[in-house]
Amino acid sequence: MPRPIEAIIHQPALAHNLHRAQACAPDAKVWAVVKANAYGHGIDRVFEALRAADGFALLDLNEAQQLRDLGWRGPVLLLEGCFETRDLELCSRLRLWHVVHCEQQIDALAMHKTHEPHRVFLKMNSGMNRLGFGPQAFRAAWTRLNALPQVDEISLMTHFSDADGPRFGQDGIVHQMSRFQAATHDLLGERSLSNSAATLRYHQRTEVRADWVRAGIMTYGGVPDFPEHNMQHWQLRPAMTLRSRIIAVQNIEAGETVGYGSQFRAEAPMRVGTVACGYADGYPRHCPTDTPVLIDGQRSRTLGRVSMDMLGVDLSGLPQSGVSSEVTLWGQGPKGSVLPIDEVARSAGTISYELMCALARRVPVSIEALA
Numbered sequence: 001m002p003r004p005i006e007a008i009i010h011q012p013a014l015a016h017n018l019h020r021a022q023a024c025a026p027d028a029k030v031w032a033v034v035k036a037n038a039y040g041h042g043i044d045r046v047f048e049a050l051r052a053a054d055g056f057a058l059l060d061l062n063e064a065q066q067l068r069d070l071g072w073r074g075p076v077l078l079l080e081g082c083f084e085t086r087d088l089e090l091c092s093r094l095r096l097w098h099v100v101h102c103e104q105q106i107d108a109l110a111m112h113k114t115h116e117p118h119r120v121f122l123k124m125n126s127g128m129n130r131l132g133f134g135p136q137a138f139r140a141a142w143t144r145l146n147a148l149p150q151v152d153e154i155s156l157m158t159h160f161s162d163a164d165g166p167r168f169g170q171d172g173i174v175h176q177m178s179r180f181q182a183a184t185h186d187l188l189g190e191r192s193l194s195n196s197a198a199t200l201r202y203h204q205r206t207e208v209r210a211d212w213v214r215a216g217i218m219t220y221g222g223v224p225d226f227p228e229h230n231m232q233h234w235q236l237r238p239a240m241t242l243r244s245r246i247i248a249v250q251n252i253e254a255g256e257t258v259g260y261g262s263q264f265r266a267e268a269p270m271r272v273g274t275v276a277c278g279y280a281d282g283y284p285r286h287c288p289t290d291t292p293v294l295i296d297g298q299r300s301r302t303l304g305r306v307s308m309d310m311l312g313v314d315l316s317g318l319p320q321s322g323v324s325s326e327v328t329l330w331g332q333g334p335k336g337s338v339l340p341i342d343e344v345a346r347s348a349g350t351i352s353y354e355l356m357c358a359l360a361r362r363v364p365v366s367i368e369a370l371a
């Protein structure tokens with residue numbers, strides 16, 4: 001028998017979550033964000049489930065090529081635009097839309113020879129201070145792009161730093177919204193502002209939804225504003241399950257410890273299960289004792305430090321469970337049970353995005369296909 005760990009990508013959950021984004025922004029188009037190999041799920045594994053999206057957004061040219069190879073003929077947006085001049089050749093060939101966030105990208109476009117003008121998303125730095133033209137420079141960039149024969153439609157875009165919660169005690173997007181609107185109110189073109197957090201939290205505001213929302217983490221069932229809200233609140237479903245089995249059981253006495261560094265010490269005799277899952281599978285080593293797990297669908301907890309290939313779990317109160325019991329590290333468990341990846345991420349001091357993206361290559365992945 002192979003080592004019992006596996007990941008499952010749930011296509012019905014992906015389709016459901018995409019539908020949730022569409023329901024939040026009924027008058028907008030939805031970019032399914034599939035950067036980082038679809039947040040670790042695999043572009044080839046999510047593609048069928050996300051075909052109802054209006055377009056796919058990513059940043060790697062190989063991933064854009066992969067989508068075209070899968071047969072996607074609709075919009076593909078490069079979220080960071082082109083990294084060097086010759087990337088524009090591929091944009092022309094694959095009909096990619098691309099972000100323009102700096103002068104060098106406009107210079108490159110001005111030199112580019114193409115029969116078909118490109119659709120571009122001009123990015124404003126409205127306060128995130130990562131990519132984009134500041135509000136003043138933005139208008140000049142728009143004018144410059146608008147004069148180029150290489151450019152077709154110009155869309156206007158920005159990205160929120162705090163859509164998942166308040167900022168300095170105020171609404172998290174208000175400062176960026178006002179800068180964006182002041183600088184763009186009289187410019188033509190479609191607008192795209194919202195990530196998952198803004199799509200969910202500000203769904204009642206048309207000017208935030210605008211023409212395109214960019215749904216990333218919510219598509220995969222991660223909650224951008226956990227723990228303020230959870231999966232049930234936003235009606236999302238886990239698109240990735242990581243599961244394994246118990247491969248050994250130890251009956252330990254009071255005072256015995258579990259794992260490297262003796263980080264857990266038993267206060268009374270207890271049963272400890274050893275699970276075939278470790279940090280080399282992508283399970284975070286930072287998860288301390290008490291990180292939630294499901295054992296045969298029942299909630300329990302990890303014990304001690306996570307090793308490379310194994311981790312310990314508490315079998316107290318689970319007399320029916322033992323060697324070969326199913327352990328859900330995150331996602332969908334047996335009999336309708338669910339362990340939100342957000343809870344595990346929080347325990348590790350990180351966010352669901354990082355855990356999904358870190359699923360290790362050695363973990364075999366299967367697909368729960370669309371009905």
Ligand SMILES: *Cc1c(COP(=O)(O)O)cnc(C)c1O
Binds near residue numbers: 079197215
């Ligand atoms: C990754 C990304 C998104 C998606 O963000 P989520 O929080 O996962 O929804 C949206 N826009 C841009 C520019 C991004 O880079």
